Amino acid sequence: MMPLTRRSLTIVLGGLATLLLVSLALYWVNSGKTHEIIHVQKEGNSPTIIRNVRVFNGTDEALIPYAGVQIEHGIITKLYQSGKIPPENLAGQNSMRVVDGNGGVLMPAFIDFHAHFGMSSGRPPWDSSIRDLYPLQYEYDAYLYAGVTSIVHASPIVESPFSTIKHGPRVYKTGKIITAKDGHPIPMMKSLIPWPMSMMAIKNLVLQIDPKGIDFKALEALFDGKAHHTKIVIDGVIPLGSPKLSPEKVAKIIAVSHQHGQPVYVHAAAPSDAYNAVLNGADVLMHPAYQGRFDDKMLKLLEQKQTPVVTTVQIWEWMIRGKTKNPPITPLERRLMAPGTYKSLMADWTEGIENYGKYGFTPSYVNKSMPQFHEDLIANIRAMQAHNILMVAGTDYGVPGLTPGASLIRELHVLSGLGMSNLKVLKMATSLPGKILEPTGPELGVIKQGALAEMILLSDNPVENLDAIDHVKIIFTQGNIITPIPLANSE
Structure with a gap:
């Protein structure tokens, strides 16, 4: 083993000090407190059926009225296109989770x-x-x-x-x-x-x-x-x-x-x-x-x-937007900004x-x-x-x-x-x-049998009214059901 010289010792100690400093910085960043903004219902062992929805499948302009969309382990396993969903698919030994879409629009996330x-x-x-x-x-x-x-x-x-x-x-x-x-x-x-x-x-x-x-x-x-x-x-x-x-x-x-x-x-x-x-x-x-x-x-x-x-x-x-304050900050941006960010963006940037x-x-x-x-x-x-x-x-x-x-x-x-x-x-x-x-499947970005169940539920049809995407009601991802928590505007 070679003797530890003053130069090598300095390098080692400097490296350790840098590592410690960066680790502390990362800890400081990642320990920053932010308010809870979503509620996550983790995937269980039971399938999920989303009932009473109109579906934008990611490709076709016309919405498809489905009686139900069934999810198992993050995959769309069945689409009920007409008629009622069989009762055994709603309550049985597996205790299926049922989400009522209330006539909303289900589309790919x-x-x-x-x-x-x-x-x-x-x-x-x-x-x-x-x-x-x-x-x-x-x-x-x-x-x-x-x-x-x-x-x-x-x-x-x-x-x-x-x-x-x-x-x-x-x-x-x-x-x-x-x-x-x-x-x-x-x-x-x-x-x-x-x-x-x-x-x-x-x-x-x-x-x-x-x-x-x-x-x-x-x-x-x-x-x-x-x-x-x-x-x-x-x-x-x-x-x-x-x-x-x-x-x-x-x-x-x-x-x-x-x-x-x-x-x-x-x-x-x-x-x-x-x-x-x-x-x-x-x-x-x-x-x-x-x-x-x-x-x-x-x-x-x-x-x-x-x-x-x-x-x-x-x-x-x-x-350009920061200098002129135009186009204005959107409501969704303001809701999801950290405290203090809106104030920083709305300040006069000339001096900065x-x-x-x-x-x-x-x-x-x-x-x-x-x-x-x-x-x-x-x-x-x-x-x-x-x-x-x-x-x-x-x-x-x-x-x-x-x-x-x-x-x-x-x-x-x-x-x-x-x-x-x-x-x-x-x-x-x-x-x-x-x-x-996902060129070889399971497919992503579409709603069809066998595709990944990455979906969102909206109140309105985004093909006709793009503003509908500003208000997501429910998110389905990786088998989980996520609900956004209503948020006030950030200051």
Whole structure:
């Protein structure tokens, strides 16, 4: 055994001190008290029948009047299409749980195809501290409250070793985010996540690729069977001039991931980078490009490849919204915000923007670049809509100004405001992403026999009135029955 030198002792003690500091920070965050917002009735051994409902099945415009929908162990096992449900199916040796839908609309629960947990307070970065970060369990509860029961988690989840997660949505998570050395999201993590959480997040959430070449040993270590997909970031504008991966490196990473049978989800800011990623086999684009507009060549490639694009219409709008206070905070957002967040969002941001300026997020960047990024993103969504490109709904929750769960509901309303039909918008958050996430079954995002019983009960028909999605009455997920608790507005 080699003698312990002063230098090595310093390194060891420094590492232990850092670990202790980060652990205490995580404990502080995850021990934050939030009010109870849902009531969870855990799955028992008995099947559940939901009676007296009209069903939006996730694909068809017309509602189907079912006498009952039967669930067993999180799977839809039977649909009673007409007549009465046999009495033996309501009361017998198994003591079935019976839920009366009272003529409401049963539909697939929502899917957010882009979220980041454990690193958000919902506040602007100049008014956020470790203590303000949402506890992970609260984020899960808020998503369930809003009727969102499946999430694509686009970064590894930051979770305290002291936290105990009792329940939550279905999570399709990535391994470490793959990016260029010092590339996005590293500057943003330093900007948005309070220290020392940011230090820990960068180490545990990101694999940086050296300009000299790919460390294939480190890359291969990501394919340990724990991740659902590989996440690659190619972004030179967060902030401006950030390093980004070359097309050649992206192509190699995609090839290695596919060799391991793992799909690749790509964040590409520039249309040219998005084009090269799709050309080289990217399975999903996690944003529309926002550093320029898609040309006909790109749109034709997306049509040909049928590569899904995640909408994320709020990723730049949050700053515009915060500065102008328009569009206003929705009632659902306000109900699900932590105390103090609404006040922070409604404050005058002028001084905060002028004095912040960390990691390239200067007043010029905020006031000029970010609005242009938003314009380009919206223009690309409109172009994809015109060319019937496959899009799925996602928020990129975790960026400032977004509220867990509520922001996905707002995303759907914003998409509707861009001229998309209610039916299309609903499919973008149910059956379309469900087919991507569960291509071989049991199916997700639909109501049919044999599908996953991820469903929500509404009072009204969302195909006719999209406002119906703002008020979820009951959530059915993973065999559990969840009821939202009425909430007052957060201050």
